[in-house]
Amino acid sequence: MAVLGALPPDVLCRPIREADWEGVVDCLCRGFPERDRSYWTQALTRLSQRPAVADFPQYGLALEKAGRIVGVVLTLYTRYRGQEGDEIRCNLSSWSVDAESRPYGAKLVTTILKQRDVTYTNISPAPATLKANWALGFRPFSTGQFAFLPALNSVPRSYRVLEVRPDLAEMAMLPDSERYILSEHSALGCLSLICICDGVAFPFVLMPRRILRGLVPCYQVIYCRSLEDLSRCAGAMGRFLLRSGILLCVVDAKEPIAGLFGRYRHNSGLKYFKGPRPPSLGDLTFTELVVFGP
Incomplete structure (x- = not known):
C-alpha cells in the first residue's frame, strides 16, 4: 500500500x-x-x-x-x-x-x-502502473496508434514541402510558438517540415524511429496542428520522405484516420493526462520521447 x-x-x-x-x-x-x-x-x-x-x-x-x-x-x-x-x-x-x-x-x-493549473502527461506507462495512473486521476488522451503510408495519398500540384533551417524564409508564415517548436525539435534530431498550400503553411515535426523489434524504420509524428492537417498534407510529405527511403509513419489516435492509408492498433502506445487540457492527438512536443530519446 x-x-x-x-x-x-x-x-x-x-x-x-x-x-x-x-x-x-x-x-x-x-x-x-x-x-x-x-x-x-x-x-x-x-x-x-x-x-x-x-x-x-x-x-x-x-x-x-x-x-x-x-x-x-x-x-x-x-x-x-x-x-x-x-x-x-x-x-x-x-x-x-x-x-x-x-x-x-x-x-x-x-x-x-x-x-491544478498544470496538465500532466504520462506517455509511456508501464503495464504494472496503469491502476495507479487511474487512482491518481490520469485518463487516456490516446488509446492507440495509427500506422500509415503517406506516399499512397494523392498530391495536389500546389503543395510544397520544405525542411526547416534557420534561414528558411517560409518560417515567417508561422506564429512564434510554432517556429520555436520546429527549430527546437530540429536541434534535438527530429525532422521539422513546413507544407505550403495556396499560401498557407502547415508545420510538422517527425521523429525517426525503428519499430517491430528495431527492424522497420519509420517516422513518429511529434507535432501537427490536427489530424485533419496531417491527412491533407500526407501525400506531399510522403513523396518528400521517399528521398530518405522511409515509407511508414506512426501517429497517436483513437480510431482510424480518415483519408490515410494504414492500420489502427487499439491499446498500442497508450498515453495519459491529468489536468485542465489534454494534449491534442499528434502533439508529443518536448516530451521524454524527444528529449531523452526512444
Whole structure:
C-alpha cells in the first residue's frame, strides 16, 4: 500500500539537484536495467539545458533515505504560449523506486501533482502502473496508434514541402510558438517540415524511429496542428520522405484516420493526462520521447 501522508524521519522527498546526478543515474539504472548509464546521463544533461519554467523542478524529484537516492521521477515542464493564454505541461517520466522504499514511492508523484493549473502527461506507462495512473486521476488522451503510408495519398500540384533551417524564409508564415517548436525539435534530431498550400503553411515535426523489434524504420509524428492537417498534407510529405527511403509513419489516435492509408492498433502506445487540457492527438512536443530519446 502506497503511503501518501508523512514520510519517516529518515526519508526525504525533494527536488533533484545537479549534485545528485550520480545517485539519480544509479537509481534509474536499477529501475530500468535495459538502459545504460549514458542514456540517463544524456537525459539529465538535456534537462539541464531546457529553459526553467517558473519555480518548477528542473529535473524532477528524488526520494532520499539516509543520504542515498532510493527513488526518482523525472519531470519535463514546458510553457506553451497560445491565443487563449499560457499553458504549462509536465511530462512525468522514469518513475523508479527501490524495492524496499516502494511504500513511499507514490509520494514522488502526488507531490508533483499538486498544481491544478498544470496538465500532466504520462506517455509511456508501464503495464504494472496503469491502476495507479487511474487512482491518481490520469485518463487516456490516446488509446492507440495509427500506422500509415503517406506516399499512397494523392498530391495536389500546389503543395510544397520544405525542411526547416534557420534561414528558411517560409518560417515567417508561422506564429512564434510554432517556429520555436520546429527549430527546437530540429536541434534535438527530429525532422521539422513546413507544407505550403495556396499560401498557407502547415508545420510538422517527425521523429525517426525503428519499430517491430528495431527492424522497420519509420517516422513518429511529434507535432501537427490536427489530424485533419496531417491527412491533407500526407501525400506531399510522403513523396518528400521517399528521398530518405522511409515509407511508414506512426501517429497517436483513437480510431482510424480518415483519408490515410494504414492500420489502427487499439491499446498500442497508450498515453495519459491529468489536468485542465489534454494534449491534442499528434502533439508529443518536448516530451521524454524527444528529449531523452526512444
